[in-house]
Amino acid sequence: MEENLYETDFNIWYHQIVEEAGLCDKRYSIKGMNVWLPYGWRLMKNIDSIIREEMESTGHDEVSFPLMISRTDFAKEAEHIKGFDAQVYWVTHGGLNELDVPMLLRPTSETAMYPLFALWIRSHTDLPLKIYQIVNTFRYETKMTRAFIRVREIHFFESHTAHTSYEDAEEHIMTNLGIAHRYCTELALPYILIKRPDWDKFAGADYTVGLDTFLPSGKSLQLASIHQYRDNFSRAYDIKYEDENGEHQYVHQTTYGMSERSLGAVIGVHGDVRGLKIPPSVAPIQVVIVPIIQKKTKELVETECATLVEELEAAGYRVKLDDRDLRPGNKYYHWEFRGVPLRIEIGPRDIEAGHVILSRRDKDTDDPDAKATVKRTDLVETIAITLTDIQDSLLSSAKEFLDASMRTFKTIEKASEAVDEDVDFMVRTGWCGADYCGHDMEDTLDMTMLGTVMNTDNEPAEEMNCASCGSPGHVVLLSKTY
């Protein structure tokens, strides 16, 4: 990889890395539909495991709904269909026959699930209903596609819940914020919680909060979105329950969605000129062992390596022994590029001395802490400590970068002076909440209003006068976006 491409042209860097690190192959004949390669797929499945564990521990059941949705079911919620109509793929023929009712490929599953919710939910004892699925979804993107970030077949997570009241649904949104926070922490991804402006909320939602992060490309990226639907969908799909007094009430619903964008963020936020840096928590390979082979000590080193693999696997690590017939330097490059957090180098002299060399991917090569000589007897414990440290330091570096990516302006004029085509920060300012002022800011800065910055309690984080009209308002962020 060309020197410093990460800094000079992030987009080319990103484009190269996803293929060269073995994450996906973009040469599939349909644009925006990529082939998940073994290494990328293992990484994605490790990411999926995090959300799966979170879902299980918060009482959600995993289900799997059909991919196709009939036009009839899709059209029931007016706002929803308006929001998605231009973005869906239509299946019109089965074999040589034209279908009576055309079907679409789910862009998300509200309209597939809610007719069933209406059958499943009878009484308040059926509530809350909490389900999730991890499936492929589809959007007919007309913008330029980008691996993991803007694709036409999306590896998608969605949870859907139904509650007796708006308050119960609100409480569940707090649960979702906790889940999303732990998820992002496992991926070492810092984020800002932002309530979307009304014109940008999910089609059919009462309100939407997003978790946004920022990439070195100068654009923000939505990692997750959480939606309060109130009874908008339950009225359209007739999802009612009998309350304790025998009255029939509409349920209140929430959803929580994420996608392979999480992987895009891991690549973009943590990577550097030497390639990927994968957080230990999700790395397909956490420790790679590179033997230093010389002819006469070959057997000694091979035996020691086999022991090492066994020992580390027994300790619960994902380990790879690279015993290919290549020079160690080539192997270092190969695994650094693929973001393996830790490398063990071991040769005959190390064995004799009773130690190994432990090398961290997260540090620059000229950092004295990048390499350490570790006593063989302390190895398992040192690996545990180092992996935790790598995980933490990835998050804190990323947090530093995110914090530095926001610049505060009191007026739209001041912001406008600082923002040009190559802007590499988000504009932090105040907004009164009026559509007119919000659109004014968007137009003047040629940026997207991400919305109101929220605290972890799902309330606006800070007051600030509107940069457009000067009235009282709250802190918002505007940014270039993916």
Next chain:
Amino acid sequence: MEENLYETDFNIWYHQIVEEAGLCDKRYSIKGMNVWLPYGWRLMKNIDSIIREEMESTGHDEVSFPLMISRTDFAKEAEHIKGFDAQVYWVTHGGLNELDVPMLLRPTSETAMYPLFALWIRSHTDLPLKIYQIVNTFRYETKMTRAFIRVREIHFFESHTAHTSYEDAEEHIMTNLGIAHRYCTELALPYILIKRPDWDKFAGADYTVGLDTFLPSGKSLQLASIHQYRDNFSRAYDIKYEDENGEHQYVHQTTYGMSERSLGAVIGVHGDVRGLKIPPSVAPIQVVIVPIIQKKTKELVETECATLVEELEAAGYRVKLDDRDLRPGNKYYHWEFRGVPLRIEIGPRDIEAGHVILSRRDKDTDDPDAKATVKRTDLVETIAITLTDIQDSLLSSAKEFLDASMRTFKTIEKASEAVDEDVDFMVRTGWCGADYCGHDMEDTLDMTMLGTVMNTDNEPAEEMNCASCGSPGHVVLLSKTY
């Protein structure tokens, strides 16, 4: 469930059980596309784990290819498109635009994968290439659909391999036969290995072997199919490698496919009048604990149950404590119906006596071995032994049933006398291999020629003269099929 429905009307029994046991919901608005419910989905994922482990231990990499295939890629292998053209769903529109090239939803992934194989494979050192995926596939079924057995969205496993020679590919087919055997054993499903007649081989294959089992409905069911492609696809998709002499050669390919039919077979082969019987190896719940709660000893029993759950989970079992406010008898019925292999009943007197009641789902209720009193201190060990015994006895009962489901006939006339509309067996006879004789048997018996019975070495199992023309031939099976 109505008494003896399993024996009197298997199809109604099957239809009821898949919904009432919480496996899937068939009320989705598109026929043949069902909703996987939490219990059914957990069961299917446990089944998937078996094949995933087998794939990993035999050096296959997991990938994930796009769902959609362009008409252009699909049309390259002439036999293949002829075989599938009438069975695929066509995507013709994206949003409001008609697509330039229509795309189809994969019925299987040869035509998605092989253009990439042509890019991935350069040299003999790239071979063998062994990949697999577990994905949703689609067939536009016009026949009556049936949950898990004949559906339009299929939960599908497929492995694809490429080799330097026909012999290497043949050797891999032996590996696949071993994998398939271990897979079926884990599901306690006996099978017969059968080489399909040429007219029924996979579209584009050189030959196809299937693993067939038999359901109490009187129909055989294909559990898996393994295909030798020779160089049929590699010539169409130009998949070549450079051999050790620098010559360019076409690769030889194999595939191996299975689907949610495995689950259909588990339901049909093992079930009885009381519902499902799930093999312990894949049961979402292996042991259910039903406390016998009385007011004054409630706390004692609850504490003991909590300890039990902890102990059994620590021992690695999938355990469920049913602490609902229902009568024990209702709970027994509930979990028997759902096929949980073992039930623990525990009340205050059991605690006092230092034992529990252990009840096996696989035995009839009037079998003296169905219930045992087990010393509390022996419990974990007894559960281990009993689960193994249940697993084995499910397989041996099923094997007995399968063996009894074959009747041997020397001539087609004799077979014809025994076969009527309600035939509940497979016809075992001889076939010379000529199309004419094979079709003659099919027409006369109104049954499908499953093909030549094979040994585990993938060679015909036994010689037998043709039931139609009397010439030398091999043992074949004919059956009603799903």
